[in-house]
Amino acid sequence: MTRGGGRSIFGRIAVQVALVVMLLAVGQSAAGESSKPQDPPSSSPEAVERGLAQFRKMLTEDPWSNPAFLDADRGEAIWKEKRGPRRQSLEACDLGLGPGVVDGAYAQLPRYFPDARRVMDVESRVLWCMQRYQGFNAAAFLKKPYPASGQPVGEIGAIATWIASRSDKKTMAPRMSHPKEWEAVALGDALFHRRQGPFDFSCASCHGEKGKRIRLQSLPQLSSPAEARKVMGEWPAYRVSTAHVMTLQHRLMDCYWQMRLPPLRFGAEASIALVAYLKHVAQGAEIKAPGLKR
């Protein structure tokens, strides 16, 4: 992808500053709509939700303003660069449609890979290929797989963002032809509904009913196809509140943390099973990647 490829780090900072300014401006105008000018800005959940909706609208009106495109460009460059102890690019990596075929591959993930003999999502597949073709050591990567707030997404996240962007507008259709793919979905379904941890939470405690929210954050009902289809096609997504691209593995790790469970390991069988389940529920959704989240 060449869009935005020439933008420098200053370009990225400028985009982020512009986003924050827009967010503030939107928050104020949303609060101001229904009130007299001298009233303090309203911070009611409805006003903030309206402001965020307007903010998202402004961003999506110009699809190129999503900073995640910079990460997609970076991901494409990393994919093509000869790197690692073996000085190879990732262009031999098979994402399911044949070595080096990227277009449309993301739409069918997770899927079973005979060479690895397991079901993989995009992120675990990229790591697998980095090990296999470039000779990278996965342990080094697994030490800190996700960016801190304000830090750009790591290499695997950037590559995953690019791969997903090459399935933009395609229909989400994770493969369901191998028994292991069905097993993964069944395991994800069981994990989604299983209460565990010190708070006795399941994913369904927060994502099992329509219209729930925590403070200002609305919680999509991910067990419902109609609701899951609205959001699951938007990953990886630029997350405005933490100013970086967040991947689905990162999102799930964060939700496990909210459940006060031990950290969900990147690429763990449970994480892939949950991705497989969520995408199975959301199958038929339009992919809008990279997305944009609050």
Ligand code: HEC
């Ligand atoms: C304690 C409540 C809670 C639990 C339990 C929880 N989550 Fe979440 N989840 C959230 C919140 C809050 C958000 C939205 C965060 C935001 O807006 O930034 C979220 C967002 C998500 C999203 C992104 C939705 C979107 O908008 O695209 C996914 C996917 C998700 N959770 C999956 C899970 C899974 C799978 C589990 C179980 C392993 C789980 N969550 C457990 C609170 C929870």
